[in-house]
Amino acid sequence: MVGGAIATSLAFALNIPVIGIHHMEAHLLSPMLEEKAPSFPFLALLVSGGHTQIVSVRGIGDYELLGESLDDAAGEAFDKVAKLLGLGYPGGPIIGELADKGNYKKYHFPRPMTDKPGLDMSFSGLKTHTRNLINEQDIKIPKVKHDICAGFQEAVIDTLITKCKRAIKQTGLNSLVIAGGVSANHRLRKKMNDTLKQIGINVFYSRLEFCTDNGAMIAYAGHARLSNGERSTMAIETRPRWPLDTLQEIK
Template sequence: MIVLGFESSCDETGVAVASAGRGLLAHALHSQIDMHREYGGVVPELASRDHIRRILPLARQALEGAGLSLAEVDAVAYTAGPGLAGALLVGASVAQAIAWARDLPAIPIHHLEGHLLSPLLAEPRPAFPFVALLVSGGHTQLMRVDGVGRYALLGETLDDAAGEAFDKTAKLLGLGYPGGPALARLAESGDAGRFDLPRPKLHSPDLDFSFSGLKTAVLTRMKQIDAADAQARADLAAATQDAIVSVLVAKAAKALAQTGLQRLVVAGGVGANRLLRRRLAAALAPLGGAAFFPPLELCTDNGAMIAFAAALRLRAGLADPSLRRASFTVRPRWDLEQAGDPAR
C-alpha cells in the first residue's frame, strides 16, 4: 500500500510517500529553524501558522518526487502526538481532509514510533527484536522492540532529556538555536578533560537517566571562567558532550546485556551526534553488538518516518484499511506503549 504521511509536531513540516515493501519513495521537508532562531526557541503559534503555509506545497512536492498522483495513494497518515497541540492539528486536519475527500483510511501515528522505526529505512536494516535508544527532543528512553507495535519501556529520563541537556547547556554558553548541533560543533575544538562534570546515574543498576544536574554543574563552571575565553567555552562544551554521551552509551550497553539482545537502534535528533555514533560502535563491538541509525537526513523530525510507520502498521494488521471517515483528535502527551499493538 502507498501511504502519504504528514509530520507537523513541532518545528519541521514533513510530507512523504512510502510503502512497507518499497520503503521511502519520496519526501519533502521544511525546517523552521531560521524563523525560531530570532526568539531563541520554538514559538508554538508561529510554528502552527508556518505549517499551514508549507504543508500543501510540500505534499505536492512529495507526490511529484514519487512520480505518483493523489489518486494512487492508498492511505494517509499523520502524527497524532506527542507534540505541540496547534502544530499537530495542522497535519491531522490536512490528512483527515484528504482522507475524507478521497475515501481513504487516515492513520494516526505516534511521533516516537516513527523515530523508532526510521532506522528500518537504512541499510543494513536491523531485524527484530532489538533495543531502541530514543533520543528525540524532550524524550530519552530505552525500549525493547519485539516487532511493529510491540514495545516495552526499559528506562527513561527522570527529568531533563539528553536533547534538553544539550540545548540548555548551549544557551548557557551563549550559543544560538538549535543548541545541540551548535554545542557539538563548538566541542570539536575543545578538551573534554579540562572540566570534570557529573554523569548522573552512570553506575546505577537501573536503565533510567537524569540530566538536570548537568546544567547546574555547567552553570557553576561558567562562573569560574572568563566568558570571553573562547577556548574555555569550547572545553566546557566538549566536557558537556562527553558527559551526556558517556551516560547514553553506558545505559545502552547495559540494556543490551540485561535483555540478552545484540542489536541497538538509535533514533531521534541526538542520534546524529558524531561522538555518540563513534562511542557506541566502540562500546558494542567487544560485546558482539551492533548499532543501527536512520540516514542522517532522517534523524530529525520528518514525514518519511510517519508514512513508513503507517505502512508497517498496515502490513502488520495494526491499522484497519477499511476504516473511513473516523473522528480524530491529537494527543500532545502520549506514552509510546499506549500506541503499541491494541490486541496486546
C-alpha cells in the same frame, strides 16, 4: 493539532484513509529505511529534545519501556546549555561543532545516575553543574567555550553508553537502534560504535536526514499500520502524552 486537522481534511477531500502515527514510534522505526536494517528483537535508545528512553522492541507495536530520563531529555539539556552559552537553537549541532575544537578532559563533569542501578537517567543535575561552571569561567574566550561544550557532550554520551551497556546485559539482546534527533551527533555515533563493537553488539542508525523529524519515517510507520488494516477516524486524536507500550502490536 493543526497537523492532525490538515491530515484529516486531506483524507476527507481525497477519500483516502487517515492514520494517526506515534511520533517516537516513527523515529524508532526509521533505521528500517536503510539497506542494512535491524531484525527483531532489538534494543532502542530514543534520544531527542523531548524524550530519552531505552526500549525493548520485540516487533512493531510490541514495546517495553526499560528506562527513561526522569527530568530533562538529553536533547533538551543540549538546548538549555547552548542557551546558557549564548549559542543558537537547536543546541545539539552547535555544541557538537564547538566540542570538536575542545578538550573534554579540561573540566570535570558528572555522569548522572551511572552509579545507581537501573536504566533510568537524569540530565537536570548535569545541566546545573554546567551552568555553575559557565558562571565561574570566562566564556568570551573561545577555548573555554569549546572545552565546556566538549566536556558536557562527553558526559551525556558516556551516560547514554553506560545505560545502554547495562540494558544489553540485562536483556541479552545483541542489536541496538539509536534514533531521534540526537542520534545525528557524530561523537555519539563513533563512541557508541567503538564501545559496543568490542562486546559484539551491532548498532543501527538511520541516515542523518532521517534522524531529525521527517516525512519518510512517518510514511514508513503509516505504511506498516495501514498494511495491518488500521484506520483512524476522521477526527484524529492529538495526544501530548502517548506511552509507546500502549500501541497496538502488529503480528
